[in-house]
Amino acid sequence: MRKLLMLLSGAIMAFSTASAQEKMPPYIPETDKAVLQKLDEWSDWKFGMLIHWGTYSELGIVESWSICPEDEGWTQRQPYGIPYYEYVKKYEALKSQFNPTKFNPEKWAKAAKGAGMQYVVFTTKHHDGFCMFDTKQTDYRVTAPDCPFSKDPRSNIAKEVFEAFRKEGVHAGAYFSKPDWHCQDYWWNYFPPKDRHVNYDITKYPDRWKKYKEYTYNQIEELMSDYGKIDILWLDGGWVRPRKQSEKKAADITAAETDGRPLKQDEDIDMAGIAAMARKHQPGLIVVDRDVHGPFENYRTPEQQIPAKPLDYPWETCMTMANSWSYVPNDTYKPVEKIIHNLVDIVAKGGNYLLNVGPGPDGQLHDEAYTTMTAIGEWMNVNGEAIYATKSVAPYKDGKVCFTRKKNGNVYAIYLLDKGEKLPATISFSGLKPAKGAKLTMLGAKNKLSWKVIGDGTQISIPAALQKKDWKCAVAIQIPAVE
Template identity: 30%
Template sequence: MKKLCLLFISFFFLPALLPAQSTPEVAANIKTNKKIMDGFMDLRFGMFIHWGPVTLRGTEIGWSRGNEVPVEEYDNLYKEFDPVLFDADKWVKTAKDAGMKYLTITAKHHDGFCLWPTAFTEHNIMHSQYKKDIVGELAKACKKQGIRFCIYFTVLDWYDPNYPNHLPGQKEIDPKADMNKFVNTTMKGELKELITRYHPYMLWFDGDWEKPWTQEYAVEMYNYLKSLDPDVIINNRLGKGDHTEMTSTSVGDYATPEQKIGALNMKDPWETCMTICQQWSWKPNDTMKSLKECIQTLAKTSGGNGNLLFNVGPMLDGRMEERQILRLKEMGDWLKIYGESIYNAKGGPYTPNDTFGTTRIGNKMFIHVFSDKLRSLRLPRLTGVKFLQAHFIGGAKVSYTQEANGDVLISLPAQLPDENDSVIEFDLNSNAENIPVITMNKN
């Protein structure tokens, strides 16, 4: 009886004695190397494109399925989809004229529609009235114009019968679905097509939050993708958890805050994704951001050491709205003057706020002045740093005083060179990239 009791106690408490199961992680030796990631972060500015048959209704891609648009109607929109005015070269030229260095297309969103001729579902562009490979044409146009080509791909698919959820926010799991088959046949098959045919520079994943997609699937998929292309960059939405920052369990190479500018981070790469209007896909008469907001969003993102992936939503006939093209061109015109303070430059050392932000490269520090009503600007002291001379980029010298406590007081003219963001270039006596971060108030 005594032995039986001991056996029972041992069995009962066995789980507590066993080591806790660790969260699956990606092996360090297959992660994208630092040189490739540094090259990606030097680009600073990219175009995001959300587009598909949903433009026929002007509602949000994926999320309006079963909400604003009935499921059966939504799922059959592709039969009407015929974007006869789509021109890949024009899209890519729009990105290039905006000063963007990479382009990311929603090859497959949560509604399951594929913009390339895949063998794994008939729900693709070749079964629409258009019958042309959108992804392929964009890949060729990007290569021709020197823009890095990237692909958005979601890990969920509300259309596919093997994916267990079929509606946004659905709680019930479809008992007939086969998640393993979906992941190992459909998802891997589609991703292999995309990588081997179009050779994307980066894969932008989404949809990691639903329960059927697990951390185990994420790690397995990252390993699989790296077996196909060791150099492809992968964002952190392949894995579970908070995508706004990188953690020890993140599956992917960089963080992806959405519709907000990320915090200054000199350690981990990150990219803010944001819309030029309000909705990701095209919406008639959608409110568009002012030029000031667009430029300052880019400058604040760069000042925080991040990239900006700026979204446009082309219309149902394949054209981008002229007003969006013009707004992007205005950003490109600004970058022609001030681009040296954005591309290849590091963020900091001051955290960006609503008054100013800073970027730096070598012995130069750039001050982005956001308010055209300022007449002076005080920079808190930087230990061991001497300010040698200053001028507006492409313009006049700037007067300043380095005070006894080390603070720098900058005198600003009554009329600043640029009402959206005037940039002052400072020469320093040492490498600005080595200066520790200085935290600033928001205003």
């Protein structure tokens, strides 16, 4: 029954995701030439690392959400039944024990580079408001005197991460949460928080909201001006966005939205001002105002999902390498085959793949994170040519074969191998035909492959010598020209 429910849940989620994509407002293209150039470069990178890390790693629990009073189930407070304010006090006291003395961003960066990742997005601040950088706007930060790691010469964690990854040639992106549940100008302790939204009436206390906007602006300006070259500003907390107050009932903060979720207040954070300031410091900066479909969502970010078909705008699937976004002891990691298949599927549909890891309280990644990245890198060293700087090409997928195309016209037919599967004697697909006389080769092998057209499809013969080799995850066949 559990397996059946999981299958049904997956099918419903896939259907819901496809339906949501169809209902999305139109993508608004960027007009800034420098940003367009950077977006074009980013679309060639294809594969990146997302890092969720904060004091929540001390408890080995889901990031931030346990202090939000929404009944999510997966965010239960520990121990169960602990009074809310007692728990928040305990949670915020984690700052006084956060001391990741084994923090080694160079090791992370080398592993990411070895896996073929070309950009990193690091959580400078999650929704709980704890800052992993040396902000001057709050004492709730890793460099504050009452945080033991502040005595470490590498206490400005975000800066160390960005520098380590840039030294490896990996582009830097800053994750930043627009909501801040620690800040008195977002969750004012005069009122109890009810959910993830601002907990006071902005129309009654406009000066408090103005202070919060300034606080957010100032923190982002610190990140954009004091932390070297930043390529991506990845903003989370999409519920912080403009809303028409005319749609809200008088004195009611919980009128119904069309999607069934409560309609909240006009949490306009002034994205126009933030983006202009950020790009003044970082020309060409990609701004990703997640789930706020408008001019400041330069690319879209389906979470833990892969779209059913190619999308006609820039996009990136963000997904966990294990089960959780943040560190959980004994977390279960996805098989390398699954990750490679996801990467091929995403790239064949024109997207990028942002794969998440969560460091532990000591600053180390799970050993399995490293072995997984090593295995991914071994595959990418052979097949990266079929991944990087490619575009989607029709029919993008036929059965177990996915297709990508280089700007020079080369097409790659990538055959997805099941775990333990040997390379078959023939690989066939429909919808795409090599040009007459085209010489096909398999990446990682020198043999020329014979092929023939059968009806509207192509059949490629695989030499016996190649069938005997121990291929992992997938093989890529280069087709220099197609009809």
